[in-house]
Amino acid sequence: MKISVYITSYNQKRYLKEAVESVLAQTLKPCQIIIVDDCSSDGSQELIAGFRSQHPDLITAIYHAQNTGVTQVRIDALQAVTGDYVTYVDGDDRFLPTKLEKEAKLLQANLHAQIAFSNSFYMTEDGVHTGIWAEEAKPPEGYVFWQTFARDFPRRNLFRMELVNYQAWKRIGFHDSNLYMYEDYDMRIRLTKHLQVVYYDEPLTEIRRHSTGLSTSKSDRHFEALDYIYRKNKPLLNDLSKAERDYVGRKSGEWIARVAVRASDEALDESQPHRAAKLLLNAWRYDPAVYIERLQQRKEQLERQDMRLQQQSERLQRQAEQLEHLAAQNRSLNLQLSQLQNSWSWKITAPLRKVGGVLINLIKSVWRK
Numbered sequence: 001m002k003i004s005v006y007i008t009s010y011n012q013k014r015y016l017k018e019a020v021e022s023v024l025a026q027t028l029k030p031c032q033i034i035i036v037d038d039c040s041s042d043g044s045q046e047l048i049a050g051f052r053s054q055h056p057d058l059i060t061a062i063y064h065a066q067n068t069g070v071t072q073v074r075i076d077a078l079q080a081v082t083g084d085y086v087t088y089v090d091g092d093d094r095f096l097p098t099k100l101e102k103e104a105k106l107l108q109a110n111l112h113a114q115i116a117f118s119n120s121f122y123m124t125e126d127g128v129h130t131g132i133w134a135e136e137a138k139p140p141e142g143y144v145f146w147q148t149f150a151r152d153f154p155r156r157n158l159f160r161m162e163l164v165n166y167q168a169w170k171r172i173g174f175h176d177s178n179l180y181m182y183e184d185y186d187m188r189i190r191l192t193k194h195l196q197v198v199y200y201d202e203p204l205t206e207i208r209r210h211s212t213g214l215s216t217s218k219s220d221r222h223f224e225a226l227d228y229i230y231r232k233n234k235p236l237l238n239d240l241s242k243a244e245r246d247y248v249g250r251k252s253g254e255w256i257a258r259v260a261v262r263a264s265d266e267a268l269d270e271s272q273p274h275r276a277a278k279l280l281l282n283a284w285r286y287d288p289a290v291y292i293e294r295l296q297q298r299k300e301q302l303e304r305q306d307m308r309l310q311q312q313s314e315r316l317q318r319q320a321e322q323l324e325h326l327a328a329q330n331r332s333l334n335l336q337l338s339q340l341q342n343s344w345s346w347k348i349t350a351p352l353r354k355v356g357g358v359l360i361n362l363i364k365s366v367w368r369k
Contacts, residue, residue, distance in 0.1 A: 001084060001085055001104045001107075001108070002031040002032075002082075002083040002084045002085070002086070003028070003030045003032075003083050003085045003086070003087065003100055003104065003163070004030060004031060004033075004034060004079075004081040004082060004083030004085070004086045004087075004166070005023050005030045005032070005033050005034070005086070005087055005088065005089065005100075005303075006033075006034040006035070006036065006072065006074075006077035006078070006081070006086065006087075006088045007019055007020060007023065007033065007034070007036070007077075007088065007089055007090070007091055008036060008070060008073050008077070008088070008090045008091050009036065009037040009038065009040060009041045009044050009048065009073075009091040010039075010040055010067070010073070010091065011041060011042045011044065012037040012040075012044065012091040012092045013040070013042045013043050013044040013047055015091060015092040015093075016044055016047055016091045016092075017047060018049075018127075019089050019090070019091050019093060019094055019096055020033070020035070020048075020051050020095070020187055021091065022089065022094040022095040022097075022329050023089060023095055024055070025101045026093075026097060026098075026099065026101065027097055027098050028098075028100040028104055029100075029171045029297065030058075030083070030100060030214070031082065031083050031179065032058065032060060032081070032082050032083055033055070033058055033059045033060070033078045034059075034060045034061060034062065034074045034080050034081065035048050035051070035052075035060070035061050035062070036062040036076050036077045037061070037062070037063050038064045038065070038067050038068060038069070038070070038072075039063075039064045039065065039067040040074050041047050041298065043134035044091075044107040045063055045096075045186070048061050048063075049061065055139075058244045060079070060080055062076055063082065064076075069180050070183065071175050071176070071177055071183040072177060073182065074088070074174070074175045074183065074184075075175050075177065076175050076337065078169070078170075078174045078175075079174070081166050083166060083312075083347060084165070084166055084167075084286045085104070085107070085163055085164060085165055085166055086163070086169065086266075087100070087103075087161055087162060087163040087164065087168045088100075088161060089161055091206050092208045092210070092231070093161070093205065093206060093208055094205065094206040094208075094260065095161070095204070095205055095206075096204050096205060097326050098204060099118065099161075099204040099205060100163070100315035102161045102202070102204060103116040103117070103118060103200055104116075104163065104199050105205065106198050107163065107198065112196055113142075113195070113196045113197055113198040113210060114125075114164065114168045114195040114196065114197075115162050115163070115164050115165070115191060115192070115195050115196070115197040115198070116162065116163045116197070116198050116199075116200065117160070117161070117162040117163070117197060117198075117199060117339070118159060118200040118201075118202060118203065118204035118205065119132060119133055119134050119199075119200070119201060119202055119203040119204065120132070120133040120161070120203055120204075120205045120206065120207050121133075121192070121203045121205070121206045121207070122206075122207050122209055123206050123207065123208050123209070124208070124209065125208060125210060125211075127206075127208070129206075132203055133154055133155065133157065133203075133207070134153075134154040134201075135154070136154070137154060138199065138201060139153050139154055139159060139199055140152070140153070140169055141196075141197055141198055141199045142196050142197065143192075143196055144196075144197055145192040145193045145236070145240075146237070146240055146244045146247065146248050147188070148188050148189055149189050149236075149237070149248045149252060150247060150248045150251035150252055151185075151251065151255065151312065152251060152281070153293060155180070158184070158185065158188050159188070159197075159199075159327070160184075160205065160207065161205045162188075162197070164191065164195070165195070165294065168193065168194070168195055169252070172190055172191060172193075172194055172195075172348065173190070174187075175187050176232075176247075177227070179220065179225055179229070180221075180225070180243035181217065181222070181225050182222075182225045182229060182246055184225060185229060186229045186233065189233050190233070190236075193236050202299075207256040212362070218266060218267065219259055219262040219263035219265075220263040220267070220275075220279065222259050222263070223256065223259045223260045223263045223279065223282065226255075226256045226259060227256065230252060230286075237249075237352075250287075252286075253286040253287040254286075254287045254290060256286045256287075257282075257283040257284075257286040257287035257290035257291065258283075258284045258287075258290055259295045260279050260280070260286065261280065261283045261284040261290060261291075262278075263279045263290075264276045264277075264279035264280040264283065265292075267279060271360050272352070274325070278345070280294065284316050308327070
């Protein structure tokens with residue numbers, strides 16, 4: 001079995017060396033390693049050139065003159081494949097040494113399948129393992145189209161770094177260039193519609209999790225991509241049973257509706273009420289229950305805000321009454337003082353108060369000495 005491996009690269013020099021070396025260290029050597037760099041500015045291209053000079057017959061390097069996005073990177077890589085099977089590793093992830101060997105043997109033992117995937121470790125930016133993708137329930141195997149569409153996999157995350165029959169993939173078509181995110185989700189929907197999969201129940205890859213990336217992009221971008229993917233691929237559901245169609249619609253609809261709700265909230269925060277309303281109506285279209293749930297939450301939020309405003313108003317009213325009471329007391333004291341100043345006793349004692357003031361000042365001066 002001749003296997004090509006492609007590696008995506010964009011400003012990941014810190015991790016790219018590990019990704020390339022993890023492919024070079026495979027117990028079953030690939031026939032080709034394709035590295036596509038998407039116009040990096042961090043020295044990644046120089047690193048790639050160094051690997052290319054060390055392995056000129058193995059490594060194919062493709063450099064983009066401008067940043068095109070990961071979708072075009074994957075397309076360009078797949079168009080350069082020469083092997084019978086192809087898999088990939090993104091520039092910040094890693095293969096474990098037996099990844100290719102074990103997945104290749106699995107495919108050879110299951111001739112009905114054209115896709116093999118395995119379990120994965122999750123790791124921090126520093127490479128420390130934090131968990132396993134399929135830690136409890138095993139992912140489905142065989143014909144998994146409707147589960148893939150519904151993302152009915154562990155942690156609602158689809159398999160990654162799968163090994164695929166290249167000619168079969170080529171017949172289905174590569175990634176959709178209209179997508180700037182979720183291109184892998186769309187691709188796996190179409191792959192699993194036509195091809196069967198087998199699963200190797202051992203972590204053979206390592207997925208690095210970051211605090212930044214597409215997952216932190218604004219929710220409206222996520223919704224636009226997911227809405228496009230669902231509309232585009234919905235006709236592929238037509239030959240499923242009603243129960244399967246309903247399941248996919250329910251699971252996908254709830255997920256996309258919640259993304260639309262988050263996008264609506266963000267639009268409100270940015271003072272875009274019309275866009276917020278439009279996104280909320282899209283949530284209704286995908287899952288009315290999610291829409292109603294969000295309306296109820298907003299109603300409760302408004303009620304809490306109204307209660308806080310009412311409490312604040314009551315506090316201000318009490319403070320105003322206290323101030324008015326103090327003002328009345330002050331007016332009364334001023335009146336009493338005025339009356340005192342006009343009284344005969346005040347006038348008679350004026351010289352005494354003056355003498356008292358002089359004596360006090362004299363005592364102070366003596367005390368200082």
